[in-house]
Amino acid sequence: MSDQTIATDKLRIAILGGEYLPGERLVEAQLCERLGVSRFNVRAAIQELAADGLVKVERNKGAHVRKVSIDEAVEITEVRMVLEGLVAARAAAKVTDAQASELDEIGLLMRRAVSAGEFRRYSDLNSRLHSLIRGIAGHSTADGIIETLRGQLVRHQFMLSLHPGRPAISLPQHERIIEAIRERDPKAAEDAMRAHIASVIEALRDMDAGETR
């Protein structure tokens, strides 16, 4: 594995992990030490993450961790809404029996996690569910874009997942998605997924209103 890959992965993880805050400047020389690679590789890593929308580079001014406003977060989530809707519809059209029971399994675990009040676990299951649906759909174009967008939202998503009361709202939505896919009803699956993510958007907006008050 090349230094470049190492540097890119390390830097991506550091940013996603919150070790660099949004807006924070990324000085190449510092990153060389931090990542243990040459400046050449640091620059390559920055370029790659810029393509992913995680950092923003300004000519002659270096790179910053990209700061996504609430408005942008909403836009990004809107895009995710329609894309995951597409993916859900396609998953409903292609799902196998084995995959269907896998979905059910996750649904069951989610119910348990909510009633046990295990937020963190529920959040993990949430990721697993969405990821499994994307796997079933096998839509690599949509998949790639969704993954990129998810990266840009980690911070907001994270705050949202800790919001008390969210699981109670999203659990039935998830159940409806699972049901629609299991019944191989693409339209219902798309609608359910969009309704779910629309409610995420609402929560994002509310959260913002709460913070800026």
Added chain:
Amino acid sequence: MSDQTIATDKLRIAILGGEYLPGERLVEAQLCERLGVSRFNVRAAIQELAADGLVKVERNKGAHVRKVSIDEAVEITEVRMVLEGLVAARAAAKVTDAQASELDEIGLLMRRAVSAGEFRRYSDLNSRLHSLIRGIAGHSTADGIIETLRGQLVRHQFMLSLHPGRPAISLPQHERIIEAIRERDPKAAEDAMRAHIASVIEALRDMDAGETR
């Protein structure tokens, strides 16, 4: 304007213009001459276009013009379908009176172009219409992705636009989109846009069946 920007733009135009065919290898040294810039800038340009999905780089093997299969073209267009649907809905929610008449104007010109058999002109108007709708919506996230995807499809889109009989099919679809936006009906606008692009997907598939026969 920096050499890097110049190189990227020139190379992008050359690829989109078909001067480099899909699958063709891009040798850095050759591009230096062709573009009149240093290898450093050539590499930067290649990186940027790789992020746009126009070229694909393989480590130690250089860059090729990305070849998009019919299946990928369909996937990409599916994504465009839901994204442009989102954008159309938002445009319907935000359109001003002035913009509404601009839409109407394009609709009129389209009808004229079709009845006069001016395919090329119709194709241009098509771009203008979609572009205007995106402008009205002002959804920069969706906009950027759509633009990127369009780039990956130029070849297929181009072949499609020359397909005889396409304008007759797509004109009423465009009219319905315009009408829905003018009536400020987001859902109708989204549906109309999706129906339109769904028909493009069908045409793509047919075209493929025709070619590979």
Added chain:
DNA sequence: TGCGCACCGATTGTTGACAATCCTGGCCGC
């Protein structure tokens, strides 16, 4: 005191040379 300007350290941009890797074509042994 307040404003503008020139300098300087810090940081990024660029270059040319060199190292690593891959692909081709010809040679050797079987």
Added chain:
DNA sequence: GCGGCCAGGATTGTCAACAATCGGTGCGCA
């Protein structure tokens, strides 16, 4: 004759030094 193997050239990957640019700081002048 054929398969594998080993140069050698072509191409890409990497580096360290150098150039250009930015931002701040302190000086001079009104």
